[in-house]
Amino acid sequence: MSFIRKKLDEIKAPFEPGNKLEKYRPAINALDTFLFVPNHTTKKGAHIRDAVDLKRTMITVVIALIPALLFGIWNTGYQHFSQLGEEFGIMEAFMHGAWKVIPMIAVSYAVGLGIEFVYAIKRGHEVNEGYLVTGLLIPMIMPVDIPLWMVALSVIFAVLIGKEAFGGTGMNILNPALTARAFAFFAYPTYMSGNEVWVSEAGAVDSISGETILGKLAAGTEVPFESIHMFTGVIPGSIAETSTLCVLAGALILMLTKVADWRIIVSGIIGAAAMGLLLNALPSFGVDGNDLTNFEWYNHLLVGGFAFGIVFMATDPVSAAQTMKGKWIYGLLIGLLAILIRTLNPAYPEGIMLSILLMNVFAPTIDHYVIEGNVKRRKKRLQTKTVKTS
Amino acid sequence: MPKSVKVKRGLRLNLKGETEKILVEAPKSKIYTIKPPNFHSIVPKMVVKEGAKLKAGDELFFSKYSEKTRFVSPVSGTLVEIVRGAKRRVMELRIEADAEITYKDFGKMNPLSASKEEVKERVFSTGLGAFIQQRPYDILANAEDTPKAIFISAHNTAPLGASYEFILNSKMKYFQEGLNVLTQLTEGKVYLGVDADSTSDLKSLDNVELVEVSGPHPAGLVGTLVSQIDPMNQGERVWTVRPEDVAIIGEQFATGKFNAERTIAVAGNAAEERKYFKTLIGAEVKTLLSGQNPDGCRLISGDVLTGTKVDEAGYIDYYANELTIIPEGNHYRMFGWLPFKDKDIHSMSKTSLSWLFPNKKYDVTTNLNGEERALVVTGEMEEVMPLDIYPMQLIKACMAGDIEKMESLGIYEVAPEDFALIDYTNTSKIEAQEIIRQGLDLMITEVG
Numbered sequence: 001m002s003f004i005r006k007k008l009d010e011i012k013a014p015f016e017p018g019n020k021l022e023k024y025r026p027a028i029n030a031l032d033t034f035l036f037v038p039n040h041t042t043k044k045g046a047h048i049r050d051a052v053d054l055k056r057t058m059i060t061v062v063i064a065l066i067p068a069l070l071f072g073i074w075n076t077g078y079q080h081f082s083q084l085g086e087e088f089g090i091m092e093a094f095m096h097g098a099w100k101v102i103p104m105i106a107v108s109y110a111v112g113l114g115i116e117f118v119y120a121i122k123r124g125h126e127v128n129e130g131y132l133v134t135g136l137l138i139p140m141i142m143p144v145d146i147p148l149w150m151v152a153l154s155v156i157f158a159v160l161i162g163k164e165a166f167g168g169t170g171m172n173i174l175n176p177a178l179t180a181r182a183f184a185f186f187a188y189p190t191y192m193s194g195n196e197v198w199v200s201e202a203g204a205v206d207s208i209s210g211e212t213i214l215g216k217l218a219a220g221t222e223v224p225f226e227s228i229h230m231f232t233g234v235i236p237g238s239i240a241e242t243s244t245l246c247v248l249a250g251a252l253i254l255m256l257t258k259v260a261d262w263r264i265i266v267s268g269i270i271g272a273a274a275m276g277l278l279l280n281a282l283p284s285f286g287v288d289g290n291d292l293t294n295f296e297w298y299n300h301l302l303v304g305g306f307a308f309g310i311v312f313m314a315t316d317p318v319s320a321a322q323t324m325k326g327k328w329i330y331g332l333l334i335g336l337l338a339i340l341i342r343t344l345n346p347a348y349p350e351g352i353m354l355s356i357l358l359m360n361v362f363a364p365t366i367d368h369y370v371i372e373g374n375v376k377r378r379k380k381r382l383q384t385k386t387v388k389t390s
Numbered sequence: 391m392p393k394s395v396k397v398k399r400g401l402r403l404n405l406k407g408e409t410e411k412i413l414v415e416a417p418k419s420k421i422y423t424i425k426p427p428n429f430h431s432i433v434p435k436m437v438v439k440e441g442a443k444l445k446a447g448d449e450l451f452f453s454k455y456s457e458k459t460r461f462v463s464p465v466s467g468t469l470v471e472i473v474r475g476a477k478r479r480v481m482e483l484r485i486e487a488d489a490e491i492t493y494k495d496f497g498k499m500n501p502l503s504a505s506k507e508e509v510k511e512r513v514f515s516t517g518l519g520a521f522i523q524q525r526p527y528d529i530l531a532n533a534e535d536t537p538k539a540i541f542i543s544a545h546n547t548a549p550l551g552a553s554y555e556f557i558l559n560s561k562m563k564y565f566q567e568g569l570n571v572l573t574q575l576t577e578g579k580v581y582l583g584v585d586a587d588s589t590s591d592l593k594s595l596d597n598v599e600l601v602e603v604s605g606p607h608p609a610g611l612v613g614t615l616v617s618q619i620d621p622m623n624q625g626e627r628v629w630t631v632r633p634e635d636v637a638i639i640g641e642q643f644a645t646g647k648f649n650a651e652r653t654i655a656v657a658g659n660a661a662e663e664r665k666y667f668k669t670l671i672g673a674e675v676k677t678l679l680s681g682q683n684p685d686g687c688r689l690i691s692g693d694v695l696t697g698t699k700v701d702e703a704g705y706i707d708y709y710a711n712e713l714t715i716i717p718e719g720n721h722y723r724m725f726g727w728l729p730f731k732d733k734d735i736h737s738m739s740k741t742s743l744s745w746l747f748p749n750k751k752y753d754v755t756t757n758l759n760g761e762e763r764a765l766v767v768t769g770e771m772e773e774v775m776p777l778d779i780y781p782m783q784l785i786k787a788c789m790a791g792d793i794e795k796m797e798s799l800g801i802y803e804v805a806p807e808d809f810a811l812i813d814y815t816n817t818s819k820i821e822a823q824e825i826i827r828q829g830l831d832l833m834i835t836e837v838g
Binding site: 004005033035036037038039040041042044045046047048049050051052053054055056057059060063126128129130168169170171256257258259261317318320322323324327371374375377378379381382385 | 405549621623624625626688690694695696697699714716718719720721722723724725726727728729732735736737738739740741742744754755756757758759760761762763764765766767768769772778779780782783798799800810811813814815816817818819821822823824
């Protein structure tokens with residue numbers, strides 16, 4: 001360890017303040033602090049500090065994403081081979097998926113971190129770790145056959161317009177990963193929806209029926225899957241969102257480590273279930289509804305990106321509501337709206353992306369009204385006091 | 391029935407290096423030093439020159455903008471040096487002590503039979519005003535004000551904090567006298583926060599409203615007491631006094647002598663002799679080290695959360711009851727950011743295993759355990775904030791200098807020390823105490 005440390009210090013020497021490469025320090029520091037927690041000591045304020053830092057927090061999210069990612073890679077291969085009717089084993093499915101997915105992750109990280117490094121050097125601050133999560137999320141929520149250049153373009157849009165334009169990490173209004181997906185969704189709709197994009201290389205074969213369950217419901221065709229398929233995730237969809245089981249494993253990691261706020265996840269599920277139940281009850285009020293409104297409420301929780309969105313995207317602390325009460329309201333509304341958009345607007349078979357982005361925009365407003373309660377309490381206390389004394 | 395304050399939000403931080411409850415006499419310092427920067431926002435106007443001969447209790451300087459507040463010497467001797475900093479700001483007054491202390495005689499006064507005006511006049515003109523802090527702004531009390539209440543917290547919940555019960559044990563008579571003095575300074579009540587589990591005589595004192603305090607730090611902070619008992623409103627003043635200082639005030643009224651006796655608990659995992667030392671305000675740090683070589687250690691005048699860094703050749707701060715010694719943490723940790731790694735470093739976060747061992751005592755260093763980052767994580771500050779305050783929103787308002795927002799979010803109710811645990815626990819490693827201090831200073835200049 002001391003050998004590596006020594007070597008690193010040698011490499012870093014030209015980047016130290018006063019030397020000619022000084023302004024590239026954030027870049028070399030990002031690599032150094034990836035290997036070592038630095039030897040910085042407290043200068044002001046409390047003399048001792050907690051072991052937690054942003055790197056540890058972000059890595060915990062990455063770990064929580066791994067079950068869904070691995071399943072997604074396998075499922076990519078599984079969908080491909082089973083739709084083509086070919087014989088295959090677990091390894092083959094996995095290899096096929098990896099061949100498709102890993103280049104997307106590589107492009108996402110290379111482009112996104114590249115921009116982050118440039119901004120860190122330009123603004124003279126350290127590289128924030130947030131992109132470690134964003135960069136992995138972006139490919140995980142894309143259809144598998146999207147061209148790599150579209151991934152790159154979506155990343156550029158999300159990081160530049162979604163994040164840096166607002167002042168960088170911690171300042172963004174919208175969740176950057178969903179911004180990337182929304183960009184791709186509206187800029188290249190033919191690559192982001194329909195029946196040919198969800199199964200890898202499906203477009204090449206006519207006989208393939210690669211629609212997602214929600215797509216089928218919207219089109220009124222029959223759904224050949226049971227709830228158990230929707231739960232385990234052996235269904236077509238964006239790369240890593242299909243398995244509710246794996247998402248739950250991630251949710252467990254995030255909630256136990258308190259990295260994600262359980263309030264948002266729980267209230268989101270309550271909201272979605274409530275809306276599902278309400279829509280399911282439409283026929284008993286004499287309204288026929290459609291295939292989507294009549295789709296069982298618990299299946300609504302299992303299909304599409306709902307579970308993935310509510311666990312990994314809605315809980316992004318920067319773009320979510322920040323107050324405790326606000327988080328309940330925010331989660332609840334995301335759940336309600338996600339199912340509402342999904343069922344009542346056939347142009348958007350999946351509503352979670354739009355409902356999270358919408359609530360991202362409203363999160364500061366929710367917080368404002370929650371905090372206003374605290375402010376009013378303070379004002380009232382002052383008023384009763386002044387009345388008493390006068 | 392005494393009032394009770396039960397705090398839930400906070401953190402009980404068990405550190406190695408507690409002070410043994412043994413009281414010893416510290417070796418005499420050659421020099422005692424008063425540091426005017428300890429009195430935040432006071433601009434000193436000197437009344438003595440270098441070379442002046444002083445008795446304990448003789449005036450040194452007064453506050454330029456509130457002339458009634460006077461500051462006196464803790465010891466008799468010669469003013470050997472006035473150390474000045476940038477813009478000729480007075481940083482230190484160094485007084486070489488006589489072998490035997492002689493005291494200025496202020497005469498005895500029974501605070502309960504004297505008038506309120508007489509008591510107040512005596513407190514501020516004889517240097518006792520230096521022991522009285524005010525909220526809002528966490529600065530010295532202004533002699534022109536009459537506070538709505540006075541608060542004392544004799545329950546120290548800070549990690550490795552000195553036990554005020556132990557310190558006051560032998561000073562109970564003067565502590566009571568000090569409380570008598572304080573009752574004359576306010577129209578309202580004098581509140582004393584005491585550990586709910588304590589069996590000490592602190593619970594059977596007169597002329598004071600007892601408050602039984604329980605819960606994790608910051609339950610023992612005086613700000614927590616104020617917020618739970620009689621929260622601050624805009625335009626109001628509350629005064630706070632530290633427990634040992636109450637005894638000094640009482641003794642001065644009872645005997646006529648300014649006895650600046652200070653008990654310092656030497657604590658910390660790098661301290662060799664961890665005892666309570668009896669000395670005087672402004673004593674030399676090295677007289678408390680028992681010959682220990684503190685190389686590679688940080689010496690903190692005060693506790694680990696709110697104290698200030700001092701040198702081996704430096705002096706203890708005016709109000710400090712602790713000298714905490716912990717190792718400097720200027721070392722690297724390979725892959726230290728991995729979750730659940732290094733369970734020997736305490737963390738409140740569940741990304742470390744240390745929460746599984748709530749009673750374990752931890753070794754600490756001054757390592758930052760990461761780097762400063764943008765504010766990302768939400769909800770963690772609230773977990774250690776028992777005040778009715780939105781901490782992150784207030785911190786952001788202070789950073790932005792948005793006075794209206796600071797006001798509506800409760801800037802008048804807080805002091806930097808209320809945010810010390812946020813310094814410790816927050817993921818982004820921001821300096822919350824510093825930001826709040828700057829916010830308060832901005833309020834002083836803009837609102838006053």
